[in-house]
Amino acid sequence: MVLSPLVTLLFLASIVSSTAPPAHFSSSEILGKAIEALGGADALRAINGISYHSYLYRTQSLEESKTPGIPDTGVASSGSETISYDFSGNSSEVVQRIDKTYTLGNFWNFARPNLDPVDVSIVVHGGSAGYGCYVKGNEHIFNDPSSAFGYTDGKYIAVTDISLNITVIFDPESFLPYLVRSYEDHLIFGPSTNDYVLTNYTEIGGIKFPRLVQIMYNENSLLLHSLRDTITINPTFDVGFFDGIPLSQIGSTFSLSPPSAPVLSTEYGAAEVFENNGNLVWYGPYPGSLANLTVTRPVPELPNLYHLDFEGSIYTCTVGVFDDFVMVTDAAPHQSKLVIKWVQEQLHRKVTHLLVTHHHHDHNYGAVDFVAAGATLVVPEDYTYYWQAIPGVKFETVAEGKPFKHKDSGMQVRAIWHNKFVHADDWMYFVWTTACPGADSPMVATIADAWSPGFIGYEFDHLLASQYLDLAREDHMPHDYLVVPIHGTPHNVTDLYELLGYAYPKYVTTDFLPGGHLC
Structure with a gap:
């Protein structure tokens, strides 16, 4: 049985972080205390699936800001999001679906004069046979919002980092995970941190879950603010809920691409892909020559x-x-x-x-x-x-x-x-x-x-x-x-x-x- 992504990240932390808190605990002691703080290994192993629903979903742009260096331009001015995981298989690879809908900020009316809302569903499968697929809608500001983008990126782009260049930082008192930090080489800002911040924990079924989720860039730019109002453990998912678009329908998608696992690229760094996708201007590899x-x-x-x-x-x-x-x-x-x-x-x-x-x-x-x-x-x-x-x-x-x-x-x-x-x-x-x-x-x-x-x-x-x-x-x-x-x-x-x-x-x-x- 697979542990939740949160616990998986705890184990990754033992690989990528060797810095102990002031009490000088060993890595294994930190992980043990964190697992107990979350509810214990047995309770975590009993999770076969989970859904997080956020009734508040807002994102800000640093890339398209008015004031240089200040994320003062809204991308998603209001919206909601549901993130679902399936842990029922025998594989440790991620099986995930993201459903979100949001209203665009006024900045984007140059491309969508009526500010048509974004309504998307994204399926993600990890592993060598994995893929990412927009099964509904797209997040490309110049595309028809109703058209499904289909399978995305694949062989061209790095969306995962095989070096596991992440660190999990824990609250020194509660030992609950506080943030998951990835490191990026931003071509304007230089070496940068991209933090997935987890706070406002609540207990459901004997397990503690973060309700407030934020993304903080370089410790001073809030890019995402999401508040979860419903967390469902072991929900019943419909058949095909985590499936990508059938191969027979690829011809009707925008990307026209088949499913393909991501690989690393030296030309397109995580910082560029992350911020462009979050700002609705990621068009894939540059086509000019x-x-x-x-x-x-x-x-x-x-x-x-x-x-x-x-x-x-x-x-x-x-x-x-x-x-x-x-x-x-x-x-x-x-x-x-x-x-x-x-x-x-x-x-x-x-x-x-x-x-x-x-x-x-x-x-x-x-x-x-x-x-x-x-x-x-x-x-x-x-x-x-x-x-x-x-x-x-x-x-x-x-x-x-x-x-x-x-x-x-x-x-x-x-x-x-x-x-x-x-x-x-x-x-x-x-x-x-x-x-x-x-x-x-x-x-x-x-x-x-x-x-x-x-x-x-x-x-x-x-x-x-x-x-x-x-x-x-x-x-x-x-x-x-x-x-x-x-x-x-x-x-x-x-x-x-x-x-x-x-x-x-x-x-x-x-x-x-x-x-x-x-x-």
Whole structure:
């Protein structure tokens, strides 16, 4: 008979943790006291199945936050969750099902204007023949919420760590498990801890169970808050309750993938997969390649300004080539390596600057690759702290009214930051024009998320788009200029005026204010 996952983790702790509490108990003594505190080995062995129902389920985003480093953006603003385990078999591998439904926070209305709720069921089987399968719904913000995603990841991604890189920490007085800690190598935060915190124990059938479950990242960021109101020991599960989608139905799922046990990948770390999945933006392995890259120069008068569009990716890239510098924005993970390689192979140059539109990790988790290649990050001076853990990082900074700017004989760029953008406190946009423009000279703006023309169905959030135009008007951006978005395809900004019914002044290029005269 199999012990519950909680007790299994206790035994794992004896393998991965050798630090004893102040009383200097041995590992075996700690485990013995913990098992007794939970209710005793006999009571635990009598569990053939269990279901935990949480009537309160809320999650927060650190990756998509407004304030860099503060999880102030809601993902699941309200919801419920039931987690069920089957221990009736002879195997020690996990057999689990998660059923949850939740309402999305307002941040996500750019992809789901009606904030359609998430309603999913996930089946997980451990072992060499195991798999993970969404048998109902999906957690991909751009997908139809009613479509079943099906079998997920498998051979591409590490969702388990065979090194058992976890530690269980116990309450020194009660000896009940307090938290289960995993260790991650986060490419922005550096070495990080991901804690599954267990408190507010209650006794049911002679066994103690935690009612309050939280996820705490790096000991200071609360990402999940869940309160259990019903715990059922040895429930009767319907036949097929823990089954994945039948093989005959795989063709109707989004993933189209067969069941496959997870294996480790050096390309996709646990930190990246964990946070992207929790933020509804985990799309699986990056699909782009240099073979499916389309490169254009969208403005004839700016021949050294390139737009890179990778087939299958929703992130584009702007590259500006100067006599002395090569500047890139943004740094979508994995795509970042391809951009660096393209600059080396096609331009025979190195990237010198990464212009960071904002800190959201789907846009700039690849910043570490540019820093490793020698690039300097261009960010607002108030937010350099966010990137300090990247080894060897260097900065050029921007402040309100003091843009970063650079020019050569043919082109110039300015990085503009205002301390008022609702999407992210460190959000910037970048303006490109000729070295000495006239009133009618072309201007280009690289922007992220405020408007994504050509990204069909997800072009813009009205609030973000309107606020961007308010800032552009404050900066005296010209009435006519090209927007080169991080999502989508280049469009003239006049299309946005029409979409919003926005009456924009007839400014010309030479009216532009931030950083002083352009010529």
